Every structure is written in structure tokens, then in C-alpha cells.
Amino acid sequence: MRLLTHNMLSSNIKGVTNGFPLRIEVEKVVEKQVEINHDFLMNIFPKIDWKAFFDASRVMGYVELPEEAPEPSVLESDLEFLRKFHHALLELHLEEGALVCPETGRKFPVNKGIPNMLLHEDEV
Amino acid sequence: MVFISLRAGRYIHRFWGKCTLSLDSFCVFVYPVTFSSMMEIKVKDGSSLCTLVPDGEPHIMQSGSVSEDLRCSSISVKSTPEIEKKYVHRVYDAIAPHFSSTRFAKWPKVAAFLESLPTGSLILDAGCGNGKYLGLTPSCYFIGCDISAPLIKICADKGHEVLVADAVNLPYRTNFGDAAISIAVLHHLSTEGRRKKAIEELVRVVKKGGLVLMTVWAVEQEDKSLLTKWTPLTEKYVEEWIGPGSPRVRGPSPFTLESIPETEENGSQAHAKDSNDSLTENMQQSMCLTPQNADDVFVSKHGMSQQEYFVPWHLPYHRAEVSGASSGALANCLARKDDKKGAVVYDRYYHVFGEGELERLVSGMDNAVIVDKFYDKSNWCIILEKTL
Numbered sequence A: 001m002r003l004l005t006h007n008m009l010s011s012n013i014k015g016v017t018n019g020f021p022l023r024i025e026v027e028k029v030v031e032k033q034v035e036i037n038h039d040f041l042m043n044i045f046p047k048i049d050w051k052a053f054f055d056a057s058r059v060m061g062y063v064e065l066p067e068e069a070p071e072p073s074v075l076e077s078d079l080e081f082l083r084k085f086h087h088a089l090l091e092l093h094l095e096e097g098a099l100v101c102p103e104t105g106r107k108f109p110v111n112k113g114i115p116n117m118l119l120h121e122d123e124v
Numbered sequence B: 001m002v003f004i005s006l007r008a009g010r011y012i013h014r015f016w017g018k019c020t021l022s023l024d025s026f027c028v029f030v031y032p033v034t035f036s037s038m039m040e041i042k043v044k045d046g047s048s049l050c051t052l053v054p055d056g057e058p059h060i061m062q063s064g065s066v067s068e069d070l071r072c073s074s075i076s077v078k079s080t081p082e083i084e085k086k087y088v089h090r091v092y093d094a095i096a097p098h099f100s101s102t103r104f105a106k107w108p109k110v111a112a113f114l115e116s117l118p119t120g121s122l123i124l125d126a127g128c129g130n131g132k133y134l135g136l137t138p139s140c141y142f143i144g145c146d147i148s149a150p151l152i153k154i155c156a157d158k159g160h161e162v163l164v165a166d167a168v169n170l171p172y173r174t175n176f177g178d179a180a181i182s183i184a185v186l187h188h189l190s191t192e193g194r195r196k197k198a199i200e201e202l203v204r205v206v207k208k209g210g211l212v213l214m215t216v217w218a219v220e221q222e223d224k225s226l227l228t229k230w231t232p233l234t235e236k237y238v239e240e241w242i243g244p245g246s247p248r249v250r251g252p253s254p255f256t257l258e259s260i261p262e263t264e265e266n267g268s269q270a271h272a273k274d275s276n277d278s279l280t281e282n283m284q285q286s287m288c289l290t291p292q293n294a295d296d297v298f299v300s301k302h303g304m305s306q307q308e309y310f311v312p313w314h315l316p317y318h319r320a321e322v323s324g325a326s327s328g329a330l331a332n333c334l335a336r337k338d339d340k341k342g343a344v345v346y347d348r349y350y351h352v353f354g355e356g357e358l359e360r361l362v363s364g365m366d367n368a369v370i371v372d373k374f375y376d377k378s379n380w381c382i383i384l385e386k387t388l
Helices: A003-008 A038-048 A048-057 A081-091 B082-102 B107-115 B149-157 B191-202 B224-228 B235-242 B282-287 B316-324 B325-331 B357-361
Strands: A021-033 A094-101 A107-111 B048-052 B058-062 B122-128 B139-144 B161-164 B177-181 B208-219 B308-316 B335-338 B341-350 B370-377 B379-386
Touching: A003 A048, A003 A081, A003 A094, A003 B139, A003 B161, A021 A048, A038 A081, A038 B122, A048 A081, A081 A094, A107 B308, B082 B149, B082 B308, B082 B316, B082 B325, B082 B341, B107 B177, B107 B208, B122 B191, B139 B149, B149 B161, B177 B191, B191 B357, B191 B379, B208 B370, B308 B316, B316 B325, B316 B341, B325 B335, B325 B341, B357 B370, B357 B379
Parallel strands: B122 B139, B122 B177, B139 B161, B177 B208
Antiparallel strands: A021 A094, A094 A107, B048 B058, B208 B379, B308 B341, B335 B341, B370 B379
8 A cells, every 4th residue: 555545545434523544553564666757746746635644654664755745846846855755655555554543443454555444334 | 229128027036045956946035135215115015025034045024014124214325235245245256366357358438538537647446346447547546446355456466556445435535536437336236325325435536627437237238138148136126125216117016937047148248258148949938039119128027127137157167166265155055056167157236227327316416517428338328527
């Protein structure tokens, strides 16, 4: 699971008011390189909840991101930032671990990089 | 278009009540299921319900008493009904690798839709199956989800970003995606409430201005012989499932028990059929396969459009052994053996869509408009744009 996905995921358990962001429990992180897609990064940047993204990157062991989100124009001018953004967003994978609902504490397992977000009968 | 008209009476799903290969026992059954927005369902006087009790024997209940199984007002539309667990989820889990090997042809209309999206788009594929469309446009980013963990594993092995999730309850934040696709998914949802919910979810997760493409199997099949290989589910089943809110005409339904000859094959749309079983004389006689006129749709003798089906999937024995799920499925009567074809036969539940049905489902939505709708290769397709 990449942090892009994590930034999108929300606990949809019945009764939960705000299921975002899910807390990350790390057992295994893997880094996999992927080519930079500038258009995509420009498009996705405004959608990202930066605080959740920053916190998640720290939990995954990456400390290079700034705590404050820079202006979007920085993506054009600052190649270094772009590379870090890209790396944290798309190249860090939670292979094994869990995503934890912020309100209920319910753990959604992540195995072989795949989160299982299916709810039990009583959570629906 | 000319369609086949069934005049030979009702057909029922043949259920192996005692897990034997005997053709002697037929039973009419309903699954003890949960379904949505059925508050208005009333059991008619004099009608009786047959529910499946754990030992597999049919059990006739009298009307009037509110069955545990029929309590509806408190059941969430997000709760998975038994019929989907047995005849969608477990089937796909069991057939995943074989199914995936048959799913390679990219449908031009879907490809065209994806290619029309701006570069750098984030595209969500809900019910992505084996991930056929993930990564189709390299300039975009795809996230796929499916309820079948084995299918998702196949996607992940190809390097796609995927998760296991339920299309009726997407775990995504609102307004995040640029576009979403739902290719051959909604027809596996067994109630109108769930189908509506899945559509609402697709619209919810895309941004304002975002597009959603949905395709579903049509009642009006181009290859009419396919329908003869499917098992239509009983009228009684339809009543229990859909309820008075359905636009279908209801009528009295005396049952005629007919045996359904085993001339079946995988009713898949996207790959070339390897063998087209010709209909036996017997079958032709019993089914009266003469098209009446151009206005005929595939209807029961009581004028109701048949939309609920079990569509077989033949899993070759050598594949079944590898997957391992089949011995359990056979023991639990979720599958049967066809020694002639050397395959384990699974039934997949489908609610095929009639013309205009997709439009009807979205007509009540206040945050999406239809921007395109079309019929292509036996599928009804629709494109929505999120407006609010």
C-alpha cells in the first residue's frame, strides 16, 4: 500500500464520524522505484491531506518531507521537493502491517501490500 | 432486435438437495437473505415461503408470520445477502486464476473512456477483477478494489495498487478521484437498493466534474443462445428479493417443474466461445425457441421480464484441484461436477439489466447527470458526471 492510497482511505465502519486518517502500524516497509509522472504529481498534490501524509511518511521511516505543505508552484520550481514528494507518495510501500480506525481502534490488516478494508457484519 | 420467448412454463433452479447427482428432487427455495428497503414487503395471504434451513432441506413456512429472515427495516443495504456470498463471492474466489486467464481482451469502449481522461488523472476501478483495466493509460494512476481477495492478489502480483473492499461501501474519502469505472460489477448485486448504493458510492468518491463509467450485462443479449444456457431464477425468488417497488408486473405463478438439460458453457462476453453446444431436440421442444416478433423480450409466460439468473462457470478439473476450494464447494452443494466436460460447474448470480434500468437507478440522484448512455456487445453502459 502506497501513501497515496493511505491518503484516500477512510474507515467506513457504521457510526464512525470521521474515519480519516487511519493510523498506520508498520511491520514491514519496502521501497520500490517508479518513474516520476509530473502531470500526475501536479494533479494529485492539491488533493493530499498534507498532515496525514506527513505523519504517515514519518511512521514509514521517511523523514525528508517538510511538515508544512509548500505552495503548489514549488512543484514546478523545486525538483528536489518534487522528488521527495514522489518518493513518499508512490515509492514507499507498507507490505505488512495494519491500518487502524481512529475512532474505534479496529485494525484493517495489510498483507503483501494489500489492505483488506472489508467490514464484518456488525460493522455495517 | 428479436428475442426468445419462453412459453413452456416456469423454470426453476435445480438444487442438489442432498448433494447427490440425482435429478429426482427439485425444490423451490428462497435464501434466508437480508435485503434493503423492503419495508413495504407484505407476504400475500395464502402464499407460502420456502426457506433453506441449514441441513439443506426445503422448509415451507406459512405466510402471516414475520420470518426472522424477512426482517428488513433494520438491515443495512451494505450487508451482503447470502445469495451474493454463495453465488458471487465464493465463486470468484474459487475460480480466480482461471477467470483471470480468460479476461484479457480490453473492451474498446472502456479503453476509449479511459483514454479520454486528462493525463495525470487518478482513476478508481471498483470491482476491478483481475485488474484488466488497471494501468491501461500509462499517464494516469489507477487504484483498484474488489471484494475477491484472490483476484486482488492477481492484480497485486502485476504491480497494481489495489485493496480488498466492497463496492457498496467504498473505503475512500469523498471527492478524491478524478474518474471511476465499474465494469461488469453491478449485475452481481442482488437488490435494487444495493445497486443504487454502489452507484452512489462511485459518484461520491470522484470529484465534482468527475466522470463515472458503468457497464452491466443486458437482458437483451446479442447471442440469444446464451440465455438458454443460463438458469432463470424463480418468480417467487424475484418477489422476495425485489419487492413491490419493482416496476415488474406481478401475476399468479403456478410452477411447472421442468428439467433443465445440461447444455451450458461459460456465459462470458469478452472472449470467443470455444464450443457452442447445439440445442438438443428435447430442449428445443420444451423451450419453444421460436422468436415471435420483433417486439418480444425475454419474458416469462406471465409477462415479467426475466432478469435474475444463475450463469454457469466451468472450472476444469485440473484447475479445480489447484485452487482447492472446489472440494469444499462440492461438499456444500455450491458447485456440481460435469464429468462429460471434465469441469466443476459453479453458478454465478446475475441480475441482468433491462433497457433504461440504469437510467432509472440514477434518475433520483441530485449530484450526478447522465452524459452518455449506450448499448454495446450485450451490455448497457452509462457515463455520469458528478455535478455537486
